Amino acid sequence: MQKFKHLQQRTEAGETIVSQNIIAKKIGESDRQIIVGAHYDTVKGVQGVDDNGSGVGVILEAIESFQHKKMPYTLTFVFFGAEEIGTKGSEYYTSQMTPKEIQNTVAMVNLDSLIAGDKMYVYGDEGEDGWVRDQALDLAKKKKLNVETNPGLNPEYPKGSTGDWSDHAAFKKLGIPFAYFEATNWALCDQDGYVQTEKHGAIWHNPEKDSLNFIRSQFPGRMEERLHTFSILLIELLTHIKEPKK
Numbered sequence: 710m711q712k713f714k715h716l717q718q719r720t721e722a723g724e725t726i727v728s729q730n731i732i733a734k735k736i737g738e739s740d741r742q743i744i745v746g747a748h749y750d751t752v753k754g755v756q757g758v759d760d761n762g763s764g765v766g767v768i769l770e771a772i773e774s775f776q777h778k779k780m781p782y783t784l785t786f787v788f789f790g791a792e793e794i795g796t797k798g799s800e801y802y803t804s805q806m807t808p809k810e811i812q813n814t815v816a817m818v819n820l821d822s823l824i825a826g827d828k829m830y831v832y833g834d835e836g837e838d839g840w841v842r843d844q845a846l847d848l849a850k851k852k853k854l855n856v857e858t859n860p861g862l863n864p865e866y867p868k869g870s871t872g873d874w875s876d877h878a879a880f881k882k883l884g885i886p887f888a889y890f891e892a893t894n895w896a897l898c899d900q901d902g903y904v905q906t907e908k909h910g911a912i913w914h915n916p917e918k919d920s921l922n923f924i925r926s927q928f929p930g931r932m933e934e935r936l937h938t939f940s941i942l943l944i945e946l947l948t949h950i951k952e953p954k955k
């Protein structure tokens with residue numbers, strides 16, 4: 710099933726821009742749902758291969774692999790519009806969720822900027838509340854995937870967590886547990902995860918760097934490794950995720 714939601718955002722210049730969220734559902738054994746999301750917009754004038762063609766690509770790969778499988782939970786895939794102008798797509802989506810739907814949501818998995826950063830991470834809520842992240846980390850270990858979490862070098866972003874700058878934030882605000890996949894490097898500069906690579910600094914939002922040719926030529930093999938690893942991790946997580954007993 711697909712449906713389109715329209716959002717209207719008035720920019721500072723008074724210009725009205727229309728954007729859409731694209732939603733697809735796969736009914737699972739349980740009618741409780743997991744929302745899997747990635748924004749499909751980019752910063753104006755940027756190819757956006759990393760931010761966020763990569764997230765969209767990994768979700769499409771997972772969808773294809775589930776095609777003939779019965780999944781434990783109902784999966785709601787959402788491609789968000791208008792993330793780059795202030796996470797408008799995900800905020801609109803959560804504003805339309807009924808209390809029943811919120812209660813019926815097991816978790817949200819956000820994928821944003823997966824292929825350029827030096828290291829692969831999964832984040833979640835702090836401590837035990839971050840059970841989706843912890844399950845993803847366990848699965849990564851089992852599958853020998855090179856995925857870790859934010860080491861918490863910066864006290865503003867404690868171990869395992871991250872900032873509210875992507876589409877997971879709107880769901881977190883509703884108390885929905887989340888996991889968020891990203892490639893960056895938390896050891897660099899202000900240790901805020903913004904500078905993704907030692908070699909070329911931040912890639913996202915840069916018209917030269919966030920392009921297929923640049924990433925391919927400057928980081929040979931990285932794109933393929935990241936896409937492969939995150940696809941396996943997403944498929945494993947959605948296949949094995951278990952709600953903790955309350």
Ligand SMILES: [Zn+2]
Nearest residue numbers: 760761821822
């Ligand atoms: Zn992004």
